[in-house]
Amino acid sequence: MRHIAIVGSGPAGYYTAEAALKQWGDEVRVDIFDTLPVPFGLIRTGVAPDHQSIKAVARRYESTALTRNVRFVGNVMLGRDLSVAELQELYDAVILATGAPHDRKLGLPGEELPNVFGSAAFVGWYNGHPQFAGLHPDLSHQTAVVVGNGNVALDVARILAKSEDELADSDIVAHALAGLHDSAVRRIVILGRRGPHQIAMTPKELSELAKLSRAHPVVDAADLPPVEADAGLDTGLRKSLGHLRAFAANEDNRPDDVTVEFDFFAAPRAILGEGRVEAVEVERTRLVDGKAVGTGETYRIPAGMVIACIGYQTSPIPDVPYDEQGGRFANEEGRIAPGLYCVGWARRGPTGTIGTNRPDGFAIIEKVAVDIPGDSGKPGRPGFDTLAERRGLQVVKFTDWQKIDEAEVAAARTGAPREKFVEVDKMIEATGRV
Known part of the structure; x- marks a missing residue:
């Protein structure tokens, strides 16, 4: 069994998870981490609100998210709740798909x-x-x-x-x-x-x-x-x-x-x-x-x-090499260090379309397959769950997101698809777990 951690639940993250499923089938477990309690990254918060047809690509990511091999781990921030080094101890590969969220x-x-x-x-x-x-x-x-x-x-x-x-x-x-x-x-x-x-x-x-x-x-x-x-x-x-x-x-x-x-x-x-x-x-x-x-x-x-509107840059993460000029993680075709990778805008900078992230995700999984040919014996998902319980992390899962989604749709003004929660506390409250 291979254990993969993907940090970032936007297009690059979900395309990479899709690639991992196609590469290893039932022999992989993928955890997709996000700082927010809601998935899909720039599909939710970057794509223009009047471009609903583009936002519909989230349905594809949902089909990946609902497989038992893939898990959404929301409301968990790298650097606040755990470190890259800790993720690397738990997972065979850590793939940074954090995008470029800063101006x-x-x-x-x-x-x-x-x-x-x-x-x-x-x-x-x-x-x-x-x-x-x-x-x-x-x-x-x-x-x-x-x-x-x-x-x-x-x-x-x-x-x-x-x-x-x-x-x-x-x-x-x-x-x-x-x-x-x-x-x-x-x-x-x-x-x-x-x-x-x-x-x-x-x-x-x-x-x-x-x-x-x-x-x-x-x-x-x-x-x-x-x-x-x-x-x-x-x-x-x-x-x-x-x-x-x-x-x-x-x-x-x-x-x-x-x-x-x-x-x-x-x-x-x-x-x-x-x-x-x-x-x-x-x-x-x-x-x-x-x-x-x-x-x-x-x-x-x-x-x-x-x-x-002159471009974006990736957020630096402690102990991860960073390319200041490129505004992205320092990498060689997606490889940052042994067991540590980046994909999407975090790898190449803010270029290309949403669809550009799909071949990028498949390419990085091919590299992971070469670098990590077998089971390393790392604890993966169960190991993270133990850490999360010990630290009292309030992890939001995809089933929780579905409750948030349902509440947003129910709150929509006439003719609109949803009314988004704009406060993290309100999102978590909508899960019914508070």
Whole structure:
């Protein structure tokens, strides 16, 4: 029998568990640990609340979770409740699938002003992550600046721009819906250091901006390269450019609309204000060998809020080698140290889609199979249970999560799939074990 501990219950964690089942069948036991009492990681707290079709992938993870070989171990934090070394004593392999839950810093003057957020925090606020539920962003200003040219920037801009009716069938949490209801934001500026050919925005997400009831996207046609320059691009990027060109050509906009403005070749240089955000100083850029280089021309965008969507980094764990520059665990193709591995964003950084984690999980299990060819005699699950009882850990199992899930669905407002608990204590209370 092999005993595998996976730390992190998001896509990378569950795809890795699925791979372990296919590799060893009934000869493996997998425990999936998570700090929160609820599983599925960014599917729950990262994917936009109005993208319910994407969240449906959790049903696949549920089928893995319900096998007797796999167990969810929620409400257990590495570093607080037990250490990596202790896990390694108990399990044949420990696989870190912790994702990249922390924001990269802008590194700009004024970044510490109130109402400047990273996307992990802001997205966590409207998705009900317990760490960010109390964020209280100030939406009383007319203009918000979103920094970044990827899909997360589009998600943030779209949620800010949507009407309450458009969010009715999403699982956005109540406190965020109330805050957006009272929002004064009418201008959303998306800053990108480079140009349209360098965006990381996919066609589907761009197309959604054209379907908003009270908002319209704005692109300056002068920022767009000639159509013939699109010829060498991949199909997805060409489609994305097609949407940007359509936005630039659209003049049928109501003056009372919310605007989502794309400001290309624009690098933020400072966030300005006395005690609060008042403006963003921006420098015009040009491309030199594909890199954005400042031109010296600067201007200011009056704004009351800034949201940086420039990437994420993995949380360091004591005694685990860490790659500061890459914002991930130091590893060689997923191997960190004997018996210790990483997978998903914790291995490669925040790149790829949800589905990218599946081959990643299968690849790491192949390495585990090579490194640990037989039963090492480690105690595995029974050993952890003994430790948890000795320390009085309040472990949440998948059957407990099902009770939380049932309670959230029952509490949903009309038309919505659920109303999430945003406090850990409330989640545990819903299990009926308190």
